[in-house]
Amino acid sequence: MGAQQVERSKLGAKPLKITKVEPVITSSPMVDGPLSEAVQMPPLGTMTDQVGLRNRLNHNFPSRSKGHSLTTLVKITTDQGIIGWGEAHAPLAPAVHAKVVTDLFAPIILGEDARNIGPIWEKLYSSQRMRGYSTGFYTDSIAAIDIALWDILGKFVGVPVYQLLGGKYRDKIPTYQGAGTPEDARQAIEEGFTAVKMGFNKSASQGFDVVARVSEAIGGKGQLMIDSLGAFKLHEAISVGRKLDELGNIGWFQDALMREDTSGYSKLAEALDTAVCVGETYANRFQFRELFLKKGADIINPDVGRAGGITECKRIADMADTFGLLWSPHVSSGMPPYVAASLHLAVATPNAVIMEAGNIYNATEVGPSRGNVLLKEPLKFEPGFATVPEKPGLGIEFDERELKKVTVN
Secondary structure: OOHHHHHHHHHHOOOOEEEEEEEEEEEEOOOOOOHHHHEEOOOOOOEOOOOHHHOOEOOOOOOEEOOOEEEEEEEEEEOOOOEEEEEEOOOOOHHHHHHHHHHHHHHHHOOOEOOOHHHHHHHHHHOOHHHOOOOOHHHHHHHHHHHHHHHHHHHHHOOEHHHHOOOOOOOEEEEEEEOOOHHHHHHHHHHOOOEEEEEOOOOOOOOHHHHHHHHHHHHHHOEEEEEOOOOOOHHHHHHHHHHHHHHOOEEEEEOOOOOOOHHHHHHHHHHOOOOEEEOOOOOOHHHHHHHHHOOOOOEEOOOOOOOOHHHHHHHHHHHHHHOOOEEOOOOOOOOHHHHHHHHHHHHOOOOEOOEEOOOHHHOOOOOOOOOHHHEOOOOEEEOOEEEOOOOOEOOOOEOHHHHHHHEOO
16 A cells, blocks of 8 residues: 555544535626615516416515526635635625524534435534425535535545435536527527427417527427426416427426415426426425425426425435436526535436526626636536536536636625
8 A cells, every 4th residue: 555545544544524604696797886786676666567367466476686697606615735726606695504504503513424415414414404404504604514524425435426326327427508589599599409498487379479489490410498486377377388398309397386286286296298397496305205295296397406406305316216206406596516416416316307507608707607707727518418517526626817817704
């Protein structure tokens, strides 16, 4: 055994003591003023601006940022000098996530052995469980810490995270691209994508012709996924879904109903031939368990930055496989730790079918590229596919100079 291996074995016999937990808020472009100035939402009383009974209060429009890509990264340091990076889903009010990390979670995990990922996850989740917290900023922040711990463990052992999860089923995962027009869809297919996604939140008689034209542009070369952000009531979703059935190349009908309507989703899934996709707004395995028991989805798309990180999303993906369901990582507005964690999960689970890509593969700016510009070596995306990193841990390394340019705190 060489000298380096001897030293490594000595280190391996000792706990990886967590010595520092640091949230890092980023903004691109930089917010000029308080972070609260980036928040926007339609005024109270905003209607859906449609006809008849479809013209009602708009409950499905989430808060947005005013042209800024925000997030909260978490940097965890151990006494052996190993650093791990994680990320919370924090497109708005990232300082809230940072506060949860510093004031609640850091005191709980400082001094703990970073290798105890499962027990630490349970400890964090239990910290507010009896007070009713199980979603939102709470599980977003747990996700950031969890992802960082997996990064640390991979670096400690010297293997990629997917290896810690049991190994990879493939090197690459298919990806889909956003497309709002027939031209967008046609271009994406020509570039090499086999699936694109568009938003649609109107009734079957109002604006469905756009969906039909995008579907026609794709033809038999790929599939079109529909994302409705919870815009429909059950009877409306069934009406729209049956129109989608007729098109023949629809991959899924995503978030047709509000997230709370699990009983409605079971009826929708039973009524349609088109696959019903649910899950980006769910945050733990208990919510998914109810969805599965009610047969409310054909495909799920949990978000690693929302649903408790790698530990919880692996449980969710495995449970979906038990119920015979496919899953797709929802990547939303994530940056490198978020995206890399999603890739490792996707290749390490047999029922992963595709992953959200956005404009990752060809962009250079921080937001659209999911932060590739912040890395010493970018995540490898090509039209239609993403390749899992092979370096230890998440397989990413920040360029500290570039990261500093977008760091708010």
